[in-house]
Amino acid sequence: MRILIIGGTGIISHYVTEKYRNMGHSVTVINRGNRKYLNIGNVEYIAGDSNNKNSLMDVVGNRTFDKIIDFTTFDKETMQMKIEVLSSKCNHYIFISSVAVYERNTDAECYTENMPIGNSKWLYGFRKSECEKVLRNTSGKNFHYTIIRPGLTCGEMFIPYSPIDTYGMPGYLTYCILAGKEILTTNIGEDEMQVMHAADMAENIYNLLCTNECVNECFNLSGNEYITANQILQKLVDSLGKNAIACYVPRNELVQNTMIKPLIEGGWHERYSNRKAKEILGSKYLTSRSVLDNLNESIEFNLNHREYVGWPKASEECIQYIIENAKLNGQADLKHIASHNKPKGNN
Missing domain, CATH: 3.90.25 (UDP-galactose 4-epimerase; domain 1)
Structure with a gap:
């Protein structure tokens, strides 16, 4: 498969890039090129600002991909722009969100995917929740999404x-x-x-995206x-x-x-439930690295x-x-x- 990763040198995205490369996929990474020392072999790296419409259009050009995995969108305006530019470039868009999206509830013992989002305590979480809403409202017959909500990842x-x-x-x-x-x-x-180790997080993201059950769904991935x-x-x-x-x-x-x-x-x-992803992945849901x-x-x-x-x-x-x-x-x-x-x- 042809995979576009937007980011690629962050805590999780570096491991996701490596996983797709190791599994034999054709991987392209778009980022600003500030961490070239984290680049890995047999991966195409393109320097560009993915949060700028003209820059994103220039670096993507006429390319198409089977999956686009987006690690670097943090507000709804940027999400709208990326969908406008990239919706015709793939049929499966994966947005890396966060468990920080949940509205804080002091009575909640464990947050599950069906609980309300819109974190009023943390602007980062609120903005990620706004991105999710934009993506959900845009999906259609030829454009599907998956939302990944990583927990605290190390x-x-x-x-x-x-x-x-x-x-x-x-x-x-x-x-x-x-x-x-x-x-x-x-x-x-x-x-x-x-907590979950980033290498396990990458394995779980990869394994989940290999299933049909991930389409137009959101998942907590927590340790x-x-x-x-x-x-x-x-x-x-x-x-x-x-x-x-x-x-x-x-x-x-x-x-x-x-x-x-x-x-x-x-x-x-x-605390965040990982039951939904576990029910799909079974023994492939990894939390093995301490x-x-x-x-x-x-x-x-x-x-x-x-x-x-x-x-x-x-x-x-x-x-x-x-x-x-x-x-x-x-x-x-x-x-x-x-x-x-x-x-x-x-x-």
Whole structure:
């Protein structure tokens, strides 16, 4: 099959690209070309801005595809534009959405696909839900969709750590440990996060898209592993052979900050059902890779890809402000996390 992947070098999309390539498909990737060091062999990469209509039209040209998998649409206007440009280029459009689309319900024990969407707590989730609505309303006889709602997904480029969005700040946790900086942590670090490794996520996306049951449907893809910030931090300090300082701040204090509030209230600590996908895939629904057991790959990636590691200065300043303000208010609890291992060579 001819597969177009819009994105291709992100947390999940990199693994999806590799999976389709490994299964012998003809894979084309469109992205801005900012992470060429993540390109893999026997894949066609085209540099272009997929969120710009003229650029997208230019790079796609007269090509047609069996499937288009879109990782990079975050608002309804862009979704409308992409459908206008690409609906004649394929008959199956796969939109990578997020479990963040669900409207937050304090009574919900576990979110399922038939629950209301339109997250009023997190703009990211709300905008993704608007994209879904546009796609659903556009599907027709010759244009079908599948909506994938990944849960919290981890891999070499992303370490989950509440309340810090380490996707926006890659390498930040590693940097803090090595530099001896205090690490902002929610509550006492024991809030659970439901996670899946990105390689398993890619396998599940691929296997699901090989079925007829996926057409014009949406699916949560979520893990069976539940981990805490404390577990992640302990694993990191052990791997790096360096002690760390956790700064525990209560949830009610953190939600006062506009940068942190969406991550706390928007869905990081909720549970999401994966039953619908499991009923279709059975034993092919994979959750075999432990995120905790594979944190070393994230550390190695951060240390070996300095060009990727970085974060906005404003984000670091915001985190430092929260820590210092919590100290002044008597809301900060500092705890030293001891490594069980000796420091590694050059660390």
